[in-house]
Amino acid sequence: MVVAREAERAAQSPWVGRAARIGLAAKGVLYAVVGLLAIQIPLGLGGETKDREGALQTIAQQPFGRVLLVLLTLAFAAYAAWRFVQAFLDREDEGTDVKGLAKRAGYLGRGVIFAALCVSTVALLAGSGGGGSNERRDTARIFELPLGRWIVGAIGLGFVAAGLFNAYRAVTKKFREDLEQHKIADAARPWVTPVGVVGHTARGVVFALIGVFFVRAAIQYDSKEAIGLDGALRKLAQAPYGSWLLGLVAAGLLAYALFAFVEARYRDV
Secondary structure, eight states: OHHHHHHHHHHTOHHHHHHHHHHHHHHHHHHHHHHHHHHTTTTTSOOOOOOHHHHHHHHHTSTTHHHHHHHHHHHHHHHHHHHHHHHHSOTTOOOSSHHHHHHHHHHHHHHHHHHHHHHHHHHHHTTSOOOOOOHHHHHHHHHTSTTHHHHHHHHHHHHHHHHHHHHHHHHHTGGGGGBOGGGSOTTTHHHHHHHHHHHHHHHHHHHHHHHHHHHHHHHHTOGGGOOOHHHHHHHHHHSTTHHHHHHHHHHHHHHHHHHHHHHHHHBOO
């Protein structure tokens, strides 16, 4: 009983909420860098497609880049800690039924992603070139595991599900339920929902595209088919009307970055 009370007290600590806001702001920074780099291509300004690890490398090359990376490392750790508290200590009171466990598994997955980003950032600071992932290399390694083909397929389906979930949140505007809407400034209120819709839609498109190619890699037993965020953006650029598609999705990712900053200020955490 004592352990349970202490766990509940830790889960509801105001420090967890502060960690969430810091982490959400860092998430906004990452998506903003990815979106800004990608949107330069259809605008004819150069640019390139980058995943989140590539965005960190771009930040590292800027003036005061190492200082920014140190701050992002702490912020990623804060975000991961918030998600782990949600997953293991059930901060959101999701419960232990199937739906609750599924949501807590989602929190865990997001925590793992940002913990990996934290490791990548530390590796960049240590001068080891970063811990950035290479989807083809990592997929080839997974293929070597027992049931590796099924694992790759499951990863792909997970990305497709994440894409559909983002699209669902965009269509239903469910993301508004996470915000303390009564606290939103009057000047910001009219554009918060449109930005959230556009941002979640773009994120859904990218996640679904990543998932489709992971599933394709599993079906064809070919690690070369696997792509990440940068690969998904390149696929859009190579499609018919690719410049328009890439421009729209890049703008959408910038909208998602802006929404992440809104969450950092107004999310109910």
